[in-house]
Amino acid sequence: MRYVKPLSLFQDVLMAHTKKKGRLLGLDVGDKYVGLAVSDSSNKVASPLSVLLRKKTNIDLMATDLQSLVSEFSLLGFVVGVPLDRFRSPNRDAVQMKVFIDELSKTGKLEGVCYTYWEETFTSKNVELLLQPLTLHSVVAKTIMDKFAAMGILQGYLDYANKKQRSESSE
Template sequence: MQYVKPLNLFQNLLKAKAPEPGRLLGLDVGDKYVGLAVSDLDNKIASPLSVLVRKKSNIDLMATDFQSLISELSLVGFIVGYPFDRQRLAPDATQVKLFIDDMSKTGKLDGVKYTFWDECFTSKNVELLLKPLSLHPTLAKTIVDKFAAVQILQAYLDYANKKEKLEKAR
């Protein structure tokens, strides 16, 4: 996997001379689950996709799942939620980096571009929205992870599209 600066990932996507535009995959990496969201073909809207179970023993299987998604959905990059905290190194940040390292070590995602995007309070926001529904804890957790991934990806898409629009206006 190859890290790319956030705006560079989007600009490369726009410059690509592919017959069909590529999509982006948003990831909310947790200790037990990885929530997934996918962009539309215009890279304007994020939609929930699924949740993958995350265990140390299934990293290779997860990488294979990502390979399938890349092929099926014409994915060109991953937007990975990252808990930026300027004051200290958050334990969740270490967990996200370890996940990316583990994915990279499989060798199955060589050449896949990714960037980090601030996931500040995404899960907490979704939890607050779901609380009145009194869902079963397992169901609530998977919904939280999926929609946290949607928030991460949508925030990235909004920012990148706004920047692109401003660049064209100049």
């Protein structure tokens, strides 16, 4: 896996898009779960996908699952949510998320996949507030929250990148 700047990832996807359709995967990395969301083929709309159980002992299995998703959805890159504190600096959770990405990279199973970071502040909180009136079982609510948080991360990224792309095209 290789880190690229946010707009570079989108430009790479657009360039590859002329040859083949490519999509993006949003990741909301938590202590216990990793929420996943996928973009549509035009990279304009994000949809919740699933949740992976995260343990220190299953990083190889998670890499295999992500490798399968790369193939199944023609993924060209990952958009990984990074939490920021009130001073807009990465917080403690951001350090753990970066460790997770490093561990995934070390498996060697995701060679050629690019990733970038995107701010995820309040994505989980927003979903939590939406789910509050539904009185769901805590495990179900957590699963829904994680994949919808991933969707919020990816949709925020897609909205920004598409807007930036349109403004550069009109100049």
